[in-house]
Amino acid sequence: MARRPTAPRPRTGARRPAAPGPRRPAPSAPSAPTPTPAASPASPGPAPRTRPAARRSTPVGRSSPAPSRAEATPPADPAPEGGGGRVVQAAGRFRELVAGRPWRRRRRAILATAAATALILLAALSAAIFLPALQLQQVAVSGLGYVEEDEVLAAVEPYRGDSVLLLGISDIAADVTAVPGVRDAEVDRSWPDGVRVSVTEAEPVGVLTRPDGSTAVVDAQGQELPEAAADGADLVPLTVDPGAADPEGAAVAMSEVLASMPADLRGSVQTVTASSRSDVRFALALEDGGARTVVWGDAADAELKAEVVQALLAEPGSEIDVSSPMAPVTR
Numbered sequence: 001m002a003r004r005p006t007a008p009r010p011r012t013g014a015r016r017p018a019a020p021g022p023r024r025p026a027p028s029a030p031s032a033p034t035p036t037p038a039a040s041p042a043s044p045g046p047a048p049r050t051r052p053a054a055r056r057s058t059p060v061g062r063s064s065p066a067p068s069r070a071e072a073t074p075p076a077d078p079a080p081e082g083g084g085g086r087v088v089q090a091a092g093r094f095r096e097l098v099a100g101r102p103w104r105r106r107r108r109a110i111l112a113t114a115a116a117t118a119l120i121l122l123a124a125l126s127a128a129i130f131l132p133a134l135q136l137q138q139v140a141v142s143g144l145g146y147v148e149e150d151e152v153l154a155a156v157e158p159y160r161g162d163s164v165l166l167l168g169i170s171d172i173a174a175d176v177t178a179v180p181g182v183r184d185a186e187v188d189r190s191w192p193d194g195v196r197v198s199v200t201e202a203e204p205v206g207v208l209t210r211p212d213g214s215t216a217v218v219d220a221q222g223q224e225l226p227e228a229a230a231d232g233a234d235l236v237p238l239t240v241d242p243g244a245a246d247p248e249g250a251a252v253a254m255s256e257v258l259a260s261m262p263a264d265l266r267g268s269v270q271t272v273t274a275s276s277r278s279d280v281r282f283a284l285a286l287e288d289g290g291a292r293t294v295v296w297g298d299a300a301d302a303e304l305k306a307e308v309v310q311a312l313l314a315e316p317g318s319e320i321d322v323s324s325p326m327a328p329v330t331r
Contacts, residue, residue, distance in 0.1 A: 129163045136162050138194030145201050146228035147181040152197060155179055164189055172197070181225045204229040205258045206238040206272065208251050220259030222252035236266075236282075241275040250274040253298060257282075260302035265309065278323075286313070297323030 128134055136159055141152045155175040159167065169187045176185035176197055183202040190196050202219040207230060209215050216224045217235065238254045240247045254272045257280045261269070265284075270291065272282040278298045283291050294309055305322040312320050317330040 128165060134164050134192050136160050136164055136167060136193060141197045143199040146226055147201055151179050152176055164193060181229060204233050204235055205255055206236040208238040211240055211242050211247055218255050220255055222255040236269050237271045239273045241273060244275045246276055249277045253277040253280050256299035257296055260299050262306045265306045293319045295321040295323050301325050
């Protein structure tokens with residue numbers, strides 16, 4: 001049974017308006033379309049479109065013939081007036097490009113929050129730096145013995161009035177360590193406007209007599225200490241020989257020898273003399289009341305030299321030479 005022809009579907013693209021001309025008469029019956037005569041050459045508009053032919057019914061059980069290539073290809077969009085390419089419906093595409101993505105909105109919000117937080121912190125830090133309540137005013141000093149507190153405070157004075165936030169702790173510690181008698185110093189902030197200075201004093205080891213007759217209390221590195229360091233201390237007299245070519249080197253060598261010497265042997269040393277860094281001698285008191293002269297040499301191999309001296313004290317003689325501890329000599 002034949003199927004009734006259906007009306008053609010309207011095209012979605014833009015249609016070019018047809019030129020004015022005679023209208024076609026409406027179809028009289030749903031029969032096969034009557035071919036439309038071609039337009040006369042005098043007609044200014046394009047040829048009118050023809051109605052598609054009625055489809056034939058396909059018997060049951062038979063497959064419909066495949067459409068031809070011409071029928072399967074969709075009609076191309078008509079070119080717009082005035083030339084150019086074909087019209088593309090790109091409104092949806094542009095809408096996707098312009099519309100904000102959720103992750104982009106979140107990223108902008110995070111960046112704005114981070115920038116605002118950084119500005120607030122920077123403003124707070126700037127205000128804190130110049131805040132009078134956070135400027136250095138109070139200095140507490142501990143660990144002092146013979147070193148005067150005024151000397152430590154004088155070393156910290158250049159930093160008074162600086163912001164505690166930006167205070168150079170290591171610089172203050174270095175300036176305090178330069179004070180005579182201070183071996184080490186630790187500096188800590190004491191909020192909101194102070195610092196704590198903890199001092200470790202140098203230990204005196206002897207009283208040095210220079211070739212010109214002047215004396216000074218010295219530590220293990222040969223550094224001169226305040227005279228108050230000798231109060232209540234059992235110090236060994238150190239003497240630089242009058243003809244010493246390097247009196248400063250001889251003084252340092254004697255201090256180093258005393259500092260590196262074992263405590264049990266250092267307690268028996270009566271006097272120390274030197275003419276150079278490698279010619280240190282000292283008088284050693286014995287238990288029987290006598291004395292021995294020990295040629296020590298330089299400050300190297302202190303423990304080995306002390307052991308050799310202890311072993312040779314029972315040998316006869318008045319002098320023990322351990323400047324070369326592997327080949328000691330008694331005289």
